[in-house]
Amino acid sequence: MWVIEREGAKLKLVHLHRFPLKTPYANVIGYVKALCEHYSQVEAVYVDQTGIGEYIVEDMKKNGISAVKGVILTMQEKEVIMTFLKQKMLNCQNCNLP
Numbered sequence: 001m002w003v004i005e006r007e008g009a010k011l012k013l014v015h016l017h018r019f020p021l022k023t024p025y026a027n028v029i030g031y032v033k034a035l036c037e038h039y040s041q042v043e044a045v046y047v048d049q050t051g052i053g054e055y056i057v058e059d060m061k062k063n064g065i066s067a068v069k070g071v072i073l074t075m076q077e078k079e080v081i082m083t084f085l086k087q088k089m090l091n092c093q094n095c096n097l098p
Contacts, residue, residue: 042067
C-alpha cells in the first residue's frame with residue numbers, strides 16, 4: 001500500500017504499508033477507506049483487478065471508496081508500470097522514503 005503525494009512535478013511517497021500474507025480483504029478495504037478519509041484529496045486508488053480483484057474493486061465502491069480504479073495487470077501493463085517506477089527511482093534525488 002503506497003500513498004503518493006504530488007508536489008508540482010514531483011511525486012513524494014508519504015505512506016507505505018505492507019500487509020502480511022493472508023490478511024483478510026475486509027481489513028485491507030477498511031485500511032484503504034481510513035487512508036482516504038485521512039488524506040483530504042484522493043485522486044485515485046489503483047487496485048489489481050486481475051482474478052479475485054474484481055470482487056475487491058466492487059466491494060471498495062460499495063464501502064464508499066469512490067476513487068477506486070481497477071487495473072488488469074497483463075504482462076504488458078506490468079512492464080509499463082515497472083519501467084515508469086524504475087525511471088522515477090533513477091530520477092530520484094534526495095528522496096526521503098519511510
